Amino acid sequence: MKNIIGREIPDEILKGRKLFQGQFENMDEVVKTTPKIKPIKPDDKKLLNSIEEAIVKSGLKDGMTISFHHHFREGDYILNSVVDAIAKLGIKNLTLASSSLGSVHKPLIEHIKNGVITKITASGLRGALAEAISNGILKEPVIIRSHGGRARAVEAGDIKVDVAFLGAPAADEFGNASGSRGTANCGSLGYAMVDAQYADKVIILTDTIVEFPNMPASINQTYVDYVVKIDSIGDPKGIASGATRYTKNPKELLIAEYARQVITKSPYFKDGFSFQTGTGGSALAVSRFLKDEMMENNIKASFALGGITKPIVEMHEEGLIKHIYDVQDFDLVGVDSIAKNPNHHEIDASFYANPHNKGCIASKLDVVVLSALEIDTDFNVNVITGSEGVLRGASGGHCDTAASAKLSVIVSPLIRGRIPCVVEEVTTVITPGESIDVVVTEAGVAVNPKRTDLIESYKAAGLPLVTIEELKEKAFRIVGVPDKIEFDNQVVAIIEYRDGTVIDVVRKVK
Incomplete structure (x- = not known):
């Protein structure tokens, strides 16, 4: 069957799932799930001696679901250590529900082969693990969910977490856990907070x-069953690896300059506006350029949102941003800020971007700047599969913030290497074209035709406007028309939109 954007979804994949029908079409009343809670007596001890002891006491058994967070990114030590311990105890057939998975999780390949992990759901996949999954190592398709979509799925019971293993830089013996005050600080624990609230058993590793009391706490004692002290939970330097990159590239700086004008020449750039910018080279430069414009025009932002970086912290400390809402820190400046700046607020992933609560903070965004691997002539965006069709990215908060913001801006080079970034049809849709307002490249700015108001504003401002078709044709003239990727019939990943409907699938590469 085809969904509303024309993506073919095999019948066997649906199995009671709904097809994507539009960004705000699946908005019926929902029911939240509740965790099982085992009360404790005042003298009961939570502090245990080892990961193995915690696994045994949690009651983890074959066929259950375990969860982790990815706030340490490529510096994470916990997930691999825990799954190794689970394997030694002979437990198998588990569903792994991590908020995201990276190159550091390559050892999971062996645990898939030996049957310890048989299902996975995550926001993204990278490295050797992603390549193995793209080549069909798992019998069941991975389910890719956005950050808001994952929070929705946990709250709704679509992901029912039996045991959550949550790393925390500091914790007390009763389970009050924080992302600061330790030796391996990661800042916000926004993704872990949802798991702590809804998992049947919660184990803090620190x-x-x-x-x-370890206060203020990101996760408080009322959610925590056990605490385990281990030698090291992760390397904070891995938080920033690959995610944040300050650019001196002239092409990326030109893209950032065009994006600055797209924002400042829009009706949303005014005192009290709100925004979120990404972590790529161009996106970080946008933050720096926006700062200059705000100072020149005496404009202050009411809040900045999302994964927090050094430029955002600097603008906050200089009085240009009143509040920061932080679900994840992307560099160590962000990590430090959350501990010292009272208006730098730690938020959970549901508050951030869950479409099925009574109002996530993303719904109050004026402007969001996002990156892309591919954009097609319908403005659909791919951030999950590379040019060869292999999983190598993450859904993240892309579709969440694009749908919510009044102005959603994609920044991307026209070509990357010898690969066009603007194409006839993207390999995989993460964010539908109806959510995208403007695409900014070094070769010009394409505005979604539905936004006639923006087109008129940008014409008057003298921006280099082009159509999305013109961008595609220019890319093809430079590098040629790309060959179509060949896939097998096996579906290796299901792409859920933030509301739980199926927007696309990823098939095994040939």
């Missing part, structure tokens, strides 16, 4: 036990 390398720093502090005196009770």
